[in-house]
Amino acid sequence: MPLADPPTATDDGATPVAALVGGRWVRWRPALPVALRERQFRLYFVGQTGSVLGDSMVPVALSFAVLDRFHTASALGTVLAAETAPLALTLLVGGVIADRVSRRWLLLSMDVVRAVVMAIAAGLLFVGGWQLWQLSVLFAVQGAASGLASPALVGLVADTVEPPHRQQANSLRGLSSALGGVIGPALAGILAGFGSGGLALAVNGSSYVVSAGCMAAMAPIPAASEDSQTSYLSELRSGWREFRARTWVWVCVGQFSLFHLLVYAPVIVLGALISKTSLGGSTAWGTTLAAFGAGAVLGALVMLHYHPRRPLLVATASTIPFAAWALALGLIAPEWCQVVVAGASGMSVGVYGTLWDTALTTHVPADMLSRVSAYDSFGSWVLEPVGYALVGVFAGALGVRGTLYLAAISWAVLVVAVLCVPAVTGLRAVTPGAPTPPRRAGAGRDLSSSPRRTG
DSSP, rough: OOOOOOOOOOOOOOOEEEEEEEEEEEEEOOOOOOOGGGHHHHHHHHHHHHHHHHHHHHHHHHHHHHHHHHOOOHHHHHHHHHHHHHHHHHHHHHHHHHHHHHHHHHHHHHHHHHHHHHHHHHHHHHHOOOOHHHHHHHHHHHHHHHHHHHHHHHHHHHSSOOOOGGHHHHHHHHHHHHHHHHHHHHHHHHHTTOOOOHHHHHHHEEEEEHHHHHHHHSSSOOOOOOOOOOHHHHHHHHHHHHHOOOOHHHHHHHHHHHIIIIIHHHHHHHHHHHHHHHHHHHHHHHHHHHHHHHHHHHHHHHHHHHSSSHHHHHHHHTHHHEEEEEEEHHHHHHHHHHHHHHHHHHHHHOOOOOOOOHHHHHHOOOOGHHHHHHHHHHHHHHHHHHHHHHHHHHHHHHHHHHHHHHHHEEEEEEEHHTTTTTTHOOOOOOOTTSSOOOOOOOTSSSSSOOOOOOO
């Protein structure tokens, strides 16, 4: 007797698993996350996963390309500052643009720009004989494009996922970032060990092509704001009012501004330097960053199922391992210890990133989200290029180990201080079915007469 055809994909996009039982097809569907059943979010997720994988290769490849050629922390800090300064400066403009035009279109355009930049940078590393200023200029363009695109990333989640499922969507975003953070650094460390930093940059450029293709395949998404006739300054002012009206937002942003200045920049620059001189070179640093990514995977997986009532209390407390990582680097602890503390720090990123993005997308009106996210990113990153530029100065004055001890102490103090702020620790999660902030009737206009929303 002929058998019936096996079952095909269902309307929600999930493909059943089928097996023959007694001559008949029996099917069941895997528990596909609800957010991924939406085609729009699936395309967004796939594109960003590819892009993150490529991006995660760059820190290792770039660090050792610069250190192998110039042998100083200051040279590496110069290139990293050249990328992050334009990134920070373009974030606010990107926030306004992302609320005025289609976020999908904006991300597609910036993916194309970054693909071209990475192709040129990879060519320079392949050919050899490149100068520091050439790489700095290219990464400045890369940073500017990333700054314009970044505010649209959080907003596009709100465009493609219903409010009850946004923590799940943000957990999946964190999971994809974390998986890229595991694979990318390890692969880049191996390639850098063979002198192939250019190949890592070429892979990154290809990942932007994949992301652009996914953005192009998405159905058109209208702009969040219905009024595009007002000035950029007016929209920046309205976004600033939304930002400063929420104590929990600006306190946490201030904390991470100091984090990037005092902790992240020293760990990234001096961590690569210590690995090169004392811990086994690019392979050791790539392994450490891969452990960081593995921890982020675990954190994101946990947040798929754990929904704390006070999300920012949990998020802030989870970040204390960064102090331990800086301390371990300062002590030049064995590589296994570096891997453990980097993994714990990565787990905090998976936890914090999910809870923070969910807090923004559920407590901030959708048509203001990209602008508030832009102020968030700008405030968080604005001091990072300063940190990169000064890390060589601090290392010269305090020593490499002294600079890392300062980073560890600073972060421990900042975490404790933020945990003493009631607006942060008392913020409540939005339960499924609860109302979320509506789109403002005056979106895009000067809202000085509107009642101020509080978090």
